[in-house]
Amino acid sequence: MSPLRERPFRWYFLSRSVNLVGTTMSPVALAFAVLAVDHGTASLGMVLAAYTVPLVVFLLLGGVIADRWGRHRVVQTSNVLAGVVRGVLAILVLSGHADLRTMVVLAAVNGAVVAPGLPAMNGIVPQLVPRDQLQQANALLSLTRASLMVIGPSAAAALVVGIGPGWALLIDAITWLLAAALLLPISLPAAVPTGSTMLEELREGWLYFRGTTWLWLVVAACGVMNALAEGGLTALGPVRADETSIGAHGWGLAMSAQALGALGATLALMKRRLERPLLSGLLACSLFGLPMIVLGAWPATAPLIVAAFLSGIGVQVFVLGWHVAVQENVPDQMLSRAYSYDQLGSLATVPVGQLALGPLAAAYGIGEVLTVAGTLYVGIALLTVAAGPVRALARPEPATASSPAALT
Numbered sequence: 001m002s003p004l005r006e007r008p009f010r011w012y013f014l015s016r017s018v019n020l021v022g023t024t025m026s027p028v029a030l031a032f033a034v035l036a037v038d039h040g041t042a043s044l045g046m047v048l049a050a051y052t053v054p055l056v057v058f059l060l061l062g063g064v065i066a067d068r069w070g071r072h073r074v075v076q077t078s079n080v081l082a083g084v085v086r087g088v089l090a091i092l093v094l095s096g097h098a099d100l101r102t103m104v105v106l107a108a109v110n111g112a113v114v115a116p117g118l119p120a121m122n123g124i125v126p127q128l129v130p131r132d133q134l135q136q137a138n139a140l141l142s143l144t145r146a147s148l149m150v151i152g153p154s155a156a157a158a159l160v161v162g163i164g165p166g167w168a169l170l171i172d173a174i175t176w177l178l179a180a181a182l183l184l185p186i187s188l189p190a191a192v193p194t195g196s197t198m199l200e201e202l203r204e205g206w207l208y209f210r211g212t213t214w215l216w217l218v219v220a221a222c223g224v225m226n227a228l229a230e231g232g233l234t235a236l237g238p239v240r241a242d243e244t245s246i247g248a249h250g251w252g253l254a255m256s257a258q259a260l261g262a263l264g265a266t267l268a269l270m271k272r273r274l275e276r277p278l279l280s281g282l283l284a285c286s287l288f289g290l291p292m293i294v295l296g297a298w299p300a301t302a303p304l305i306v307a308a309f310l311s312g313i314g315v316q317v318f319v320l321g322w323h324v325a326v327q328e329n330v331p332d333q334m335l336s337r338a339y340s341y342d343q344l345g346s347l348a349t350v351p352v353g354q355l356a357l358g359p360l361a362a363a364y365g366i367g368e369v370l371t372v373a374g375t376l377y378v379g380i381a382l383l384t385v386a387a388g389p390v391r392a393l394a395r396p397e398p399a400t401a402s403s404p405a406a407l408t
Contacts, residue, residue: 063340078117157252231353261312287314292374
């Protein structure tokens with residue numbers, strides 16, 4: 001718990017925690033809000049792709065802005081705008097005026113305003129805690145997310161069944177606004193002007209990214225895996241659940257089981273040092289393909305819950321290992337740009353999966369498509385581990401504890 005002794009990190013931790021109260025509920029709420037308007041196999045994929053495309057387009061700009069003008073202010077502004085857009089969607093759903101076209105438009109606007117905050121949000125952590133506490137700080141953030149994910153999806157499912165998805169979406173919108181307010185007490189040193197143009201800084205970030213083999217190799221693999229997961233589990237999963245005995249309630253239980261697995265993994269990693277974060281992370285990440293395989297071949301609540309639990313363990317080990325690897329090995333002045341290229345590469349192919357897997361499911365069967373997507377996901381994760389630079393990346397020796405300079 002030592003990172004919480006740092007005042008800036010405490011406020012950031014509280015901000016993220018409040019934000020996560022809503023965001024852990026929103027995927028279930030959004031999925032069934034879309035299905036209430038249009039039950040086609042491609043409808044949810046269209047809304048998700050509309051969010052992802054502008055997100056990808058504006059990520060690189062966000063990385064440069066964060067490194068130039070201060071990461072916490074970029075996160076704060078992004079949170080305010082996202083809260084407003086999500087509030088409009090919630091009001092439309094609650095009033096019965098939402099339709100698929102409106103949802104697509106609002107999803108696109110939401111993606112555009114969220115994008116600048118993502119590389120800033122990931123890059124700010126090393127400014128808030130000593131370097132030797134990065135794994136603990138990331139584990140604490142993950143612990144909060146995993147804890148709320150245990151409750152959030154089930155609570156959202158209960159709201160969907162009881163009074164409709166709009167209320168869960170409204171809670172999500174409010175938490176984005178509160179999260180922005182909680183960042184106000186944080187004061188970080190101003191970014192040092194480099195004298196370079198934004199285009200030059202983008203190019204500098206690209207040259208670093210391209211020249212760091214383990215970085216671009218894992219990002220490329222994640223690009224394909226994310227397309228399979230978002231097009232399969234996120235877009236087709238609720239549809240498959242809705243047409244089988246799983247239903248909205250079973251889907252919410254599975255998502256909570258996934259979070260419970262992530263919670264258990266996080267608790268273990270708060271005390272266990274990941275010496276080879278990418279090797280451990282990718283081996284564990286292969287488990288994330290299991291829910292898709294189960295949904296395709298054995299669509300029942302009990303096996304889906306087990307698969308989701310294991311996938312939660314896997315993805316949490318990967319996420320923590322990845323952030324530790326990046327934050328300890330990428331120079332601080334390059335960190336947000338490295339994260340922006342990371343997120344660009346990881347997300348650029350996601351709309352392809354979101355848009356393509358729906359029509360493929362309509363043509364060849366949703367069960368068959370989910371099974372193939374899950375199998376490919378497992379194979380790609382394991383194949384990436386075989387690359388030497390990925391497998392061999394080790395952590396630096398623990399440094400003597402010291403507080404970040406100039407924090408107030």
